[in-house]
Amino acid sequence: MIKAKDLTKDFGAVHAVRGITLDIAPGELVAVLGPNGAGKTTTMRMLTTLIAPTSGSAEVAGHDVVRSPGEVRRRIGYVGQGNGAGHQHRVIDELHSQAAIYGLERGAARTRVGSLVEALDLGDLVKRKVSELSGGQRRRLDVAMGLVHTPKLLFLDEPSTGLDPQNRANLWEHILRLRAEHDMTIVLTTHYLDEADSMAERVVIVDHGEVIADDTAAALKRRLAGDRVSFTCASPADLAVLVPGATDLSVTGNTVAARVTDGPAAIAETLRAAFEKGLTITAAETFRPTLDDVFLSLTGRSLREENTK
Template sequence: MIHTEGLTKTFHRKKEVVEAVKGIDVDVREGELVAFLGPNGAGKSTTLRMLTSLLEPTSGRAEVAGFDIRTQPAEVRSRIGYIGQGNGGGFSYRVADELHNQGRFYGLPASEYQRRAADLLAALELDGLGKRTVQSLSGGQRRRLDVALGLMNHPPLLFLDEPTTGLDPHSRANLWEHIGVLRERYGMTIVLTTHYLDEADSMAERVVVIDHGTIVADAPPAALKRDHADDVVTLVVAGTPGSPAQVPDDVTRVRAALAPVVGEVGGGAGEPGRGGSDGPGDRLHATVGAGGDVTVTLSTTHGADRLPEAIESLRVAGLSVRSAGLKQASLDDVFLNLTGRSLREEAA
């Protein structure tokens, strides 16, 4: 559905040259939902604007829905829907009129664009609002109208640029529910940019991470978290009552008890494990608190498996676990490890 080779975009601002996109090679298959993640200025929106033929690339090539974005922009535009970051409806215009005008732009006969407008208003829970002005709608209703405008031509490919920015959590969930239903109905391919990591994690089959105008990772969310971030298991193990001289022995006992779970692990934070078929990348760190308890943190790609195994190994060794916790890897951890920045902080 999308194929790009060496796509670049350079802007000239006075004497400054800004390389917004530095060579994007990406393929999107028919029916996929692909999310582009990256901080502000990473090149996400510029890439989408090139793929939708709104910006001409500086170099490289791209085919969208089977047509070249440089030489066949009209063919590309007739086969896509594009929902930008701003609201698409004119504030003083009526909702139904905006949809009808969109249908006219695509050359649809009156009977067809009226039918499609009515269907989309019903599907997006906007029925009864056709005579209202756009400015009288709530934020969530305006965004759903934007989706309706983007779907008037029944596009096989839909671009969503930050579709839920500014919406409250309920409106965000509601919008995604509608998009999911419409995606199934029309069999659409969807490409989106978002700052909301939960959207990318739960909705996208693939996540493309862009930083400084280049793709730094491209994989399903689960694979990205497995390859570029760790789960963290935290255990608090009861220490031996008595003299502080016992403390080194407690740490040694805890580490020995956990060795079968994580393999032979190093003595400090960040030291890679070297043994065990399942845990060559596991890292264990043990410290003693003021009360004598041993706090263990285990960084691993298998946190959900390691936690019960670790508790059982400590129990068999005669050690008592006071508390246990698991922090699973997130896409923000992935982005932080890949770029040195937190996407949540960038969004804020």
């Protein structure tokens, strides 16, 4: 569905994207993560034909983004960071206008708009002006506008930013249901690591305009971060040497903390070794890694902190 090779984008002396290569198969849900300024949105804008790459190539939905931008646009949906609907227009008018832009005949447009209004719970809002909608309602409208022509590929650029947890969950429930119904491919950028962790089949991490990791969330966490374990013991220095495969080991007061490949196995082995040495462990915990731990392992800094900045 997407085949990009060595994509770059320069804005004067600023190298926003520095050679991104990306292959996305039909039906995948891929999350693109990175701090602000990493090149995520610039990459999305190149793949959706909104800006031309400085160099490199990309085919999206079977068409070249430079040579055939119109063919690409006919086949994709795009929900950008800002709201796409006119504030003084009614919800129903915006949906029908979008359908007309994509060449749907009136009968087909009515059917499709009606289906999306029902699927995205917009029925009570169709006569309202966009300016009268809440943030969550506007994002559902944006998604409906991006899906009105039934694309096989949907780009979502931070679709849930600014929404409260309930509205985020509601929006994703609608998106995932529509994806299942229409076998869509979805590419999204997000600052919410839990979204990428729980829903994406692949996670692509971008930093300084380059892809620095590309795999399933589980594989990235297992390979690049590992579990963290913590033990409380009256003799922490003696216990520290017993934690198998420990890296990033620290001793604070009576607590020994370390990163290991398999947390539960490391705890079991440490408890056995401590018993044999006559050491008493009063508490033991394991912490599963997050995608932020992966980014920290790759770059030495926290993705959460960078995105907050």
